[in-house]
Structure formats: C-alpha cells, structure tokens
Amino acid sequence: MKKTREESIAEAKKEEVVEIYEELLKKIWDRIVFTLGAVTMAALLRRVIKKTVVSFSFIEELTVSNDGLNFSRLKEKIGIRDKKMIRNGFEELILNFFDLLAELTGDTIVDKLFKKEMLEEVKK
Numbered sequence: 602m603k604k605t606r607e608e609s610i611a612e613a614k615k616e617e618v619v620e621i622y623e624e625l626l627k628k629i630w631d632r633i634v635f636t637l638g639a640v641t642m643a644a645l646l647r648r649v650i651k652k653t654v655v656s657f658s659f660i661e662e663l664t665v666s667n668d669g670l671n672f673s674r675l676k677e678k679i680g681i682r683d684k685k686m687i688r689n690g691f692e693e694l695i696l697n698f699f700d701l702l703a704e705l706t707g708d709t710i711v712d713k714l715f716k717k718e719m720l721e722e723v724k725k
Contacts, residue, residue: 615684616676622691623672629698630669639667645705646670649697657690 634642646665654661659682662675679687 615679615682615687618684618687618691619672619676619679622688622695623670626670626691626695629695633702634669642669643667645698645701649694649701652697653690653694657686657693659687660690660694 630642637645643665650660650663650665659675659679662678664671664674
C-alpha cells in the first residue's frame with residue numbers, strides 16, 4: 602500500500618524526534634562516561650530502560666553496550682508509534698536517568714552536568 606504525503610511527513614517527523622533524542626543521549630553519555638566509566642554507564646542505562654519500559658514499551662528496543670546506546674532496532678520499529686508518545690517516552694527515560702544519578706551521587710554529577718551546559722549556553 603502506497604503512503605500518502607501526510608503519512609510520509611508524519612513518518613519523517615517521528616524519525617526526526619528519535620534522531621534528536623539519540624543525539625542528546627549520546628552527548629549525555631559522552632559527558633558522563635569519563636567520570637563513571639563505560640561499564641557503570643551501561644549498567645545504569647539498562648536499569649533506567651527497564652524502569653521506563655513499564656510505561657513506554659518501545660524503549661525496550663534500545664540496546665546498551667559499553668560503547669553507548671544503539672538506536673537501530675528502535676528506528677526499525679518506531680513506525681507504529683505516535684510522535685507524542687515517542688517524545689514522552691524519551692523524556693521519561695532521561696528523567697529516570699537523572700533521578701538515578703542524583704540518588705547515587707547526591708546530585709554531584711547532575712549538578713556538574715547542568716552547570717557545564719549552562720556555562721556553554723552563556724558563552725554563546
């Protein structure tokens with residue numbers, strides 16, 4: 602069955618949302634991995650994914666290794682999801698990650714991450 606123009610646009614917008622969150626999560630990984638190490642980061646992300654899957658099952662398609670997150674499977678299967686659900690799922694994943702980091706480090710890493718981000722914004 603041939604896609605309509607509207608369906609094609611909607612599909613492209615979903616892919617764009619996924620790509621934005623993929624880039625954001627890669628930046629978060631790159632910033633924190635030097636402090637915590639790849640094995641610890643991978644373990645934390647697996648735990649956060651497991652928690653987020655309860656509300657957003659599509660997040661289960663993310664795979665984690667010591668190199669970071671892999672979005673390949675998720676991108677293949679994202680077509681049936683609503684754009685708002687995709688955004689909400691990634692927001693929940695990121696919030697769960699920061700909550701876990703704050704619990705484990707007493708806000709030390711989360712504060713450091715946001716302070717550096719704010720300083721970069723001010724410099725622009």
